[in-house]
Amino acid sequence: MLEEVGTNDQGDMIINVGPQHPSTHGVLHLVITLNGETIKKVEPHLGYIHRSIEKMCESLSYRQFIYVTSRMDYLSSHINNHGCALCVEKGMQIEIPTRAQVIRVLMDELTRLASHLLWWGALAMDLGAFTPFFYSFRERELINELMEDTCGARLTMNYIVPGGVMMDLHPDFQRKVKEFLKLFKSKIHEYDDLVTGNIIFQNRTKGVGYISKEDAISFGCTGPTGRGSGLSCDIRKLYPYEIYNQLQFDEVIETSGDSWARYKVRVGEMVQSMHIIEQLIDNIPEGEFQAKTKAVLKLPKGDFYTRVETARGELGVYIVSEGGSTPYRIKFRSPGFSNLSALDHMSRGGKIGDLMATMGTLDLVIPDIDR
Amino acid sequence: MGVTSLLILTLAAIVFSAGGILVSKIFVKGTENIQKGQAYECGVPTVGQTWLQLNVGYYLFALIFLIFDVELVFLYPWATVVKEIGWMAFIDILIFFFILFLGFLYAHKKGALKWM
Amino acid sequence: MISLEGLTTLLQAWLHDTLGEPWAFAAQSVLVGIAAITLFAVLGLALVYMERKVAALMQIRLGPNRVGPKGIFQTSADTLKLVMKEGLTPNGADKFLFNLAPFMVMIAAMLVLAPIAFARNFQIWDLSIGVLYVAAISSVAVIGILMAGWSSNNKYSLLGAMRSAAQIVSYELSAGLSILAIVILTGSLRISDIINSQADGWWIIKGHIPVLIAFIVFLIAVTAETNRAPFDLAEAESELTAGFHTEYSGMKFALFFLAEYINIFIGCAIGATLFFGGWMPFHISGWDSFNHVMDFIPSSLWFFGKTMFLIFLIMWFRWTFPRLRIDQLLNLEWKYLLPISMVNLLIVTFMAIMGWHL
């Protein structure tokens, strides 16, 4: 791995960014070939945080393995759990009570909101503005508190079990969510004032890290990265799960394909998530929060695939079952992995500063890529 | 105080900097470790030459700066007497700036101001 | 704050009476040296503390509040920490240049202090080409930065140094042109003349719109020349980890850090002198009783007040704006600021000849 680091014949500078770098958000290691300040090649070196979750899952039961997946994309851990639980439920053909479905979707959207808020602050930080980070964390903290009340954890919620959710909502949940929404609505204009309308920010992101729609499809870019290129790829709209087909929300699509488009998509998604929460918070149906399931879950022989929309894109869960109480083989198709593979394509010909903007708007979470 | 003040200030700066470094030398007990001497590159050892020829983009700006800065120095004595000379000085500077502007346009057209 | 006015003349007279000519001069020199070093240390600590409090203000948090009342000793504690750190020199570095670089930066920062008038009659050397001297010496700092980046034998440092060189020399031009605008109006390069010319109103007020434009250009150029965000490309931490001082640690790093803050102070002091009248109180011609009231405020307070206001502006920039990209940074200078300040200079010349500024 190390022999290639250095310089090559054309006088290009080969430089390491990461694994210990302020803007790689974790232990991503990029080897960049530079000519002056212009990027000629970006090569990701992965594996610094690879825990082989897929192998671990092979020895865990269908109830246990869900919790391991919280550690993949830790910013949307609840949605990871959701995807896994859906896959098990699909195999077992478990009917989920409506209340559980609503709770799951509510939590999904809160998680997405929290994840996007963190991304928003971190992107501004990548571009050299520190202050937005504190503004977004002010609101994110409230979501974390909501999560803590109900799930008992702030980041790795582990709230979903096959058949529903682990326990009922906290009695204060509805009131607190409404309070949060009210506050968030009054604060969201600050985001536009601080970052969106800033001319330097616009110049730093417009036309940077461009990827066309065709390339986005070919590279398997999903989530805001794909939608920024005009690719309709919201799993919640295309292949609705739970109660998403009964909800009113828009799939935010931008067509310019650059970092600015991805920024706009994510900011738009925050608003859409807020709308979804608003629709659901007063309409949580009464009833069971968990379906009756057997103590030991056994999936029939065969393979099962489900997709959910995490904050970063399409998460696929592929379970191959031999009929036992543990999966025979499990594969997570993580959104970050495919998005990262397009990084080289997107950042060639740009400057080092552009690379940071591109990486920031891809919203990479390294444990999601390394798994 | 005159020119000596510059000497005094230089000395003060040296005393201040050297004093700080010396004090820290006295207090600090250094430890030996091969890793400490390595260049920092995000925790990965650097291989290859650092002192290599860089893209010409950086130097072009330095050259254009040199031209403009020399012109700028000529402006200082002019600026002190503008009010006394009056309109003649204004016409002078118009010609001066016109030539400078032509040079600027030339550099711009040649792409010297486009960052490589 | 005690007024510094006349302190120097008093001291000078007393020294002459007691010690005699050669010794009095020696004592004076030592005093100036000590005063400069003290100013350096105090300014460094105060400005770092101020920066952190301003940052906290912008970022809805408290800032340092543990060491001492309101955390005022936090920066002293930090300095102490840096003193106790080992100063490392990387293996492949050019050791001579590597160790020389912090000295260069410090000497450049210290030398610019000479012509600055801190209060009425409180100036180390009122030389006849004061403004030109400041413009010349303040750009010596770039040599120190270039030295540091080049000698570190680190790729980030090298890139940071290169960026910084391209950036500082570029912004030098528009800074110089906006200084020239005031020189044209004043007709002198001497700092004391420039201040005295503002006795009936500061240039920013009586200079109309062209001076305002010159001031804005000057402020941007100062921010860029001191490598402050949004122009901190030389040490862009999200791109080059720490840029030109990546390899510096301990006291040598502290010197770079200190020099940065001193340079901000100097830039703002020059800005305050040129556009806000330095120590000159706020005067409006014709309002004699009002002017008398203003004169009661010590001149040193006026000077530091104005300088701190400008420093606050520059800190405000830092905590609000994202960083520019290197090509955008140079575009801003060469395609916008330079032409604007050239045209502005012509307008100022026209104004001066027509006598509208009076």
Added chain:
Amino acid sequence: MTKDELKIKFESLQEGLNFEEGTEWLTIPVESEGFKKFALLLRNDNELQFDYLFCLTAVDWKTHLSVVYHFSSTVFRHEVVIKVKIDKANPIVDTVCEIWRTAEFHEREAYDLLGVEFVGHPDLRRLFLTPDHEGFPLRKDYEDPINMIKL
């Protein structure tokens, strides 16, 4: 196209295809010979247009390996699953990374963890593990005396 329509379409395209029963999406097991041609057909046929490879993985079946491709079409929104059976001793399959560029990383992952050799891949190296690592962790016969979790 629905699953049944797809089935008819595939039968008309290529002789001798068999289909797995009881799956959500149309699942076609194929042999590794001629897979590249088949993949090009999937991508380029006007009625199929499977332009989006959303999952690529391999499964160790102890006796043999199978590489599983999940394809989707962003135009017609239909899916197909292709399973390529390959020999465990000689795990060779043609690369598809010039057709679907996302395969470049996914194939490297499959090579790294399951030891599938993708012929024609431009840069087939270990992705997560160090270059000197021995064995392929996701294979069922992989033994690591230190780091294994066993229940």
